Amino acid sequence: MSEIWTEKYRPKEFSEVKGQDEIVSKVKSFVEKGNMPHLMFAGPAGTGKSSLSLAIVRQLYKEKWRENYLELNASDERGIDVVRQKVKDFARTKSMSENFKIIFLDEADALTREAQQALRRTMENFTKTCRFILSCNYSSKVIEPIQSRCVVFRFQRLDKKAAFEILRHIVEKESLQADEKSLEALYNVSEGDCRRMINILQACSNATEITEDRIYSVVKSAQPSEVRSVLNLALSGNFIQSREKLLDLMLQQSLSGLDLVKAIQKEIPNLEAEEKIKLKLIEKCGEMEFRLVEGSDEFIQLEALLASFVLAGLKGK
Numbered sequence: 570m571s572e573i574w575t576e577k578y579r580p581k582e583f584s585e586v587k588g589q590d591e592i593v594s595k596v597k598s599f600v601e602k603g604n605m606p607h608l609m610f611a612g613p614a615g616t617g618k619s620s621l622s623l624a625i626v627r628q629l630y631k632e633k634w635r636e637n638y639l640e641l642n643a644s645d646e647r648g649i650d651v652v653r654q655k656v657k658d659f660a661r662t663k664s665m666s667e668n669f670k671i672i673f674l675d676e677a678d679a680l681t682r683e684a685q686q687a688l689r690r691t692m693e694n695f696t697k698t699c700r701f702i703l704s705c706n707y708s709s710k711v712i713e714p715i716q717s718r719c720v721v722f723r724f725q726r727l728d729k730k731a732a733f734e735i736l737r738h739i740v741e742k743e744s745l746q747a748d749e750k751s752l753e754a755l756y757n758v759s760e761g762d763c764r765r766m767i768n769i770l771q772a773c774s775n776a777t778e779i780t781e782d783r784i785y786s787v788v789k790s791a792q793p794s795e796v797r798s799v800l801n802l803a804l805s806g807n808f809i810q811s812r813e814k815l816l817d818l819m820l821q822q823s824l825s826g827l828d829l830v831k832a833i834q835k836e837i838p839n840l841e842a843e844e845k846i847k848l849k850l851i852e853k854c855g856e857m858e859f860r861l862v863e864g865s866d867e868f869i870q871l872e873a874l875l876a877s878f879v880l881a882g883l884k885g886k
């Protein structure tokens with residue numbers, strides 16, 4: 570239990586990076602040719618950007634990967650000057666065995682435009698000895714001259730198939746038991762962020778049987794089925810009962826108003842109601858979310874939201 574599972578199960582080979590097949594196969598072919606352009610990995614957190622870089626250097630340099638790989642984080646390195654100095658020191662010595670070394674720069678989109686200009690010059694100066702892999706959440710925040718020097722890959726949130734594959738592997742290795750429903754719940758609460766998904770699984774693993782209930786209680790997220798029943802009560806005109814049930818959810822599971830609005834918004838597409846009504850309700854959720862962020866009273870806002878469900882249900886009849 571002392572080990573963090575996201576590290577324990579971090580992919581070491583290309584085949585272990587799931588759900589990004591096209592990217593992996595292109596990157597693999599660069600590596601097989603022993604020649605690689607600068608790369609940019611763009612996409613949401615926990616989708617395999619750092620992991621794929623690691624797989625690249627392990628494949629390229631085998632047991633010598635550590636001496637040929639420098640990992641920097643643009644946002645903790647206190648400015649571009651530190652980055653440049655580190656890159657210089659690392660790049661100055663040519664790799665003994667290889668044509669080039671690899672520098673991984675995480676959170677490249679956190680650099681200011683000026684810093685990015687400086688980075689661009691650094692990339693040009695060291696192209697002979699180094700390849701850069703830039704990682705970012707939003708490629709649009711990276712200046713055009715840098716983007717045009719890289720082959721850009723866009724990582725997707727993990728789909729269900731990839732997520733289940735990863736989960737089943739860990740469940741088996743850790744001798745846990747998890748049914749379809751609990752895997753489904755893990756996937757739902759983590760929204761395609763694999764780091765989050767594995768962390769939640771680990772947090773639930775103090776007993777060998779992973780259950781849907783435990784997952785939702787660990788992440789303080791309302792069970793979709795309970796939220797659905799609150800909404801169905803409201804849609805069928807039963808305001809008082811739906812309000813009571815919602816209060817229960819809020820108090821017993823200590824969920825915030827904002828958590829609940831998010832959970833409600835997620836469930837709307839699954840309700841049995843006309844499309845037009847659903848759209849109206851989604852719009853309402855957006856409005857409520859804004860009000861809650863601005864600091865409105867949670868109970869009043871949630872009641873108002875339920876009232877709009879009741880009204881929508883009446884109109885539907």
Ligand SMILES: Nc1ncnc2c1ncn2[C@@H]1O[C@H](COP(=O)(O)OP(=O)(O)OP(=O)(O)O)[C@@H](O)[C@H]1O
Nearest residue numbers: 575578579586587614615616617618619620763764
């Ligand atoms: N595509 C994937 N296949 C298998 N495991 C994955 C994948 N993506 C993420 N993971 C798991 O999640 C952990 C975190 O992933 P990783 O560090 O690669 O994410 P990232 O895309 O770099 O995220 P961030 O933007 O937050 O840096 C990994 O250690 C691994 O266990």
Ligand SMILES: [Mg+2]
Nearest residue numbers: 618619675704
């Ligand atoms: Mg990363």
